[in-house]
Amino acid sequence: MRKNSALVKPDGLFRQNIVLMSGLVTAPIIVAATSAENSIILILSFFMITYTGILLCRFIPRKLVYSIRIVLYAVTAGLLYIPTILLLQKMFPTMSSDVVLYIELLAVNSLLLAKSETRFFLMPYGEMALDALMYVIGYAIAAAAVGVTREILAFGTIFGFRLFDPIVPSARSPFFGFILVGIFAAVCRAITGRRSAERRARAAKAARAVRIYNLDDDD
Amino acid sequence: MGAVFAKIVSFAMAAIFTQNAIFDRAFGANVAIYASRRDEHVVGFTLGITAMTTAASVVSYFLDGVILPLKYGYLFLPLIYVGIIGILYIIGLFVTWKFFHDTFKKIKKFVHLAIFNCAVIGALFLNAGYGGDIWSYIGCGFGTGIGFFLASFFLNIAHERLDSEKIPKLFRGYPIMMIYIGIVSLAFNVLVGYTGN
Numbered sequence: 507m508r509k510n511s512a513l514v515k516p517d518g519l520f521r522q523n524i525v526l527m528s529g530l531v532t533a534p535i536i537v538a539a540t541s542a543e544n545s546i547i548l549i550l551s552f553f554m555i556t557y558t559g560i561l562l563c564r565f566i567p568r569k570l571v572y573s574i575r576i577v578l579y580a581v582t583a584g585l586l587y588i589p590t591i592l593l594l595q596k597m598f599p600t601m602s603s604d605v606v607l608y609i610e611l612l613a614v615n616s617l618l619l620a621k622s623e624t625r626f627f628l629m630p631y632g633e634m635a636l637d638a639l640m641y642v643i644g645y646a647i648a649a650a651a652v653g654v655t656r657e658i659l660a661f662g663t664i665f666g667f668r669l670f671d672p673i674v675p676s677a678r679s680p681f682f683g684f685i686l687v688g689i690f691a692a693v694c695r696a697i698t699g700r701r702s703a704e705r706r707a708r709a710a711k712a713a714r715a716v717r718i719y720n721l722d723d724d725d
Numbered sequence: 726m727g728a729v730f731a732k733i734v735s736f737a738m739a740a741i742f743t744q745n746a747i748f749d750r751a752f753g754a755n756v757a758i759y760a761s762r763r764d765e766h767v768v769g770f771t772l773g774i775t776a777m778t779t780a781a782s783v784v785s786y787f788l789d790g791v792i793l794p795l796k797y798g799y800l801f802l803p804l805i806y807v808g809i810i811g812i813l814y815i816i817g818l819f820v821t822w823k824f825f826h827d828t829f830k831k832i833k834k835f836v837h838l839a840i841f842n843c844a845v846i847g848a849l850f851l852n853a854g855y856g857g858d859i860w861s862y863i864g865c866g867f868g869t870g871i872g873f874f875l876a877s878f879f880l881n882i883a884h885e886r887l888d889s890e891k892i893p894k895l896f897r898g899y900p901i902m903m904i905y906i907g908i909v910s911l912a913f914n915v916l917v918g919y920t921g922n
Contacts, residue, residue: 529758529899533751533843573818576837577811584804591800607850613803614810614841616755680751681914684907691900699895 514633518641520701525648525687526694530616534608535652536683542665544605545653547598549646551609554590559583559618560626560638568627576619583613617641652686733864736857740868743917744851746844747876748910753844757873758902760839761880769832770877773839775870777813778848782866784809785849786859793853806849814840844873879909 524530534552539545563579570578591609594601621641626634657663660677662670676682746752753774760770788805792798818836821829848869852862880902886892887901896904 527899529755529903532754532903533847536751536754573815573837576841577807577814580807580811580841581804584807587803588800603854607847607854610803610850611752611843611847613807614843614846616842619837619841679911679914680749681907681910683751684754684903684910688896688900688903688905688907691903692895695895695900 514636514640516640518637518639518644519647520644520694521698522641523644523648523694524617524621524641525645525652526691527698529691530621531645532687533611535649536687537680538605538608539649539653539656539683540660540678541657541663542650542654543598544602545649547594547601547605548608548649548653550597551590551594551612552615552645552649553642554593555583555586555609555612556615556618557638557642558586560622561635562586563618563622564627564631564634572623575623579619579622580614583615583618587613617645648687648690651690652683655686656682729860732858732860733867736861736864737868737871740848740851740865741872741875742913745872745876745913746847746869747873748906748913750847750851751843752847752869753842753873754906756838756842756844757877757880758899760877761884764881766835767874767877767881769835770839771870771874773832773836774842774844774873775867776817777810777840777845778866778869779863780813780866781806781809781845781849782852782862783859784813785852786862789853802850802853803846806846809849810840810845844869876906876909880906 518524520527522528525532525535531552534548539548559579559582563582566575566578566582568575587610591606594609617638622638626638629637654664656677657665658669659674660672660682662668662672674682677686740746744750747754747757756770760766785806788809792801792805814837817840818829818833821832848866851869852865855861855865857865883905884902887905888898892901
């Protein structure tokens with residue numbers, strides 16, 4: 507039996523983060539992630555619609571042509587929206603209509619419609635479930651970072667608790683969302699770039715050690 | 726007739742400039758970035774999105790009239806809009822495959838990107854939110870497609886510079902593109918009287 511834990515690839519967290527690196531799902535973060543609470547709503551809805559959608563859509567036969575499959579994926583997400591929004595309305599009764607709009611749009615998000623075909627559905631089920639979860643966690647990291655930063659800047663609060671007077675009231679605007687996501691994308695690239703460089707240096711060092719060992723062996 | 730035309734144009738203008746799908750709502754921003762990399766993609770995606778938003782707006786106008794007055798009708802909107810887009814997508818693909826085989830070969834790799842994106846379905850949700858008559862739906866749907874063209878065009882003309890050696894490596898490509906969209910978005914906000922409050 508294959509051990510899934512050994513096969514987990516953390517690509518979705520940073521290296522292929524769908525918000526900060528590939529930009530597959532950006533609209534909800536740019537416009538609606540204006541506070542920590544909104545970010546939590548977006549994360550929960552993304553998990554319930556997209557992640558559950560990926561797990562369910564795996565059972566749609568690949569014998570069907572892609573044009574039909576993509577419609578079925580979107581219909582599945584549209585169906586999952588119903589329990590999701592009912593649950594979120596119970597949990598967050600004051601949820602703004604702007605956030606609801608971006609939850610509705612998740613019916614056609616690219617992680618489910620595109621990435622599932624090119625990556626997730628090519629893997630065994632357990633591996634796929636873990637890999638997709640990494641992508642969802644990557645989305646959650648980006649949503650939380652953007653939401654918390656904007657709440658602090660725009661309202662001077664964190665989870666509603668007042669810290670100081672608002673510093674940049676325009677931080678809740680979409681244009682600021684674009685700029686912030688751009689800056690975070692560069693930060694994310696710096697982190698992953700440094701990690702890759704470290705990994706390459708370690709690999710080169712190991713290769714050098716093996717070469718020296720082989721030379722010694724020849725002698 | 727003149728009044729109808731004026732209404733369509735005024736709603737289209739609003740969708741293009743004051744409520745641009747990309748710059749004001751970030752609908753389909755990833756698709757616009759993708760389309761902006763090649764000139765022919767800008768035209769192709771615009772045609773696909775404009776045709777779909779306009780046609781889907783007409784159909785959704787009649788269904789909105791039935792669904793929206795219902796107490797829990799809003800719960801089914803994503804499903805219904807996805808259904809509308811899906812049916813129009815399959816009909817469109819079939820017609821293209823049957824009568825324009827060469828065009829079908831060219832578009833089949835990325836037609837789904839032009840149809841199943843936030844810009845298309847977002848236009849339908851905005852229509853439902855604003856209400857109005859069929860002409861406003863058509864104007865808004867058509868304007869969303871043209872607004873997408875405007876945004877893709879702005880990204881297309883800047884693409885080469887934003888991907889050049891002049892940009893620091895960390896920001897080159899996607900990060901600087903987002904910052905650039907942010908700045909253009911701010912300019913569009915100023916156009917409609919953004920005050921910063």
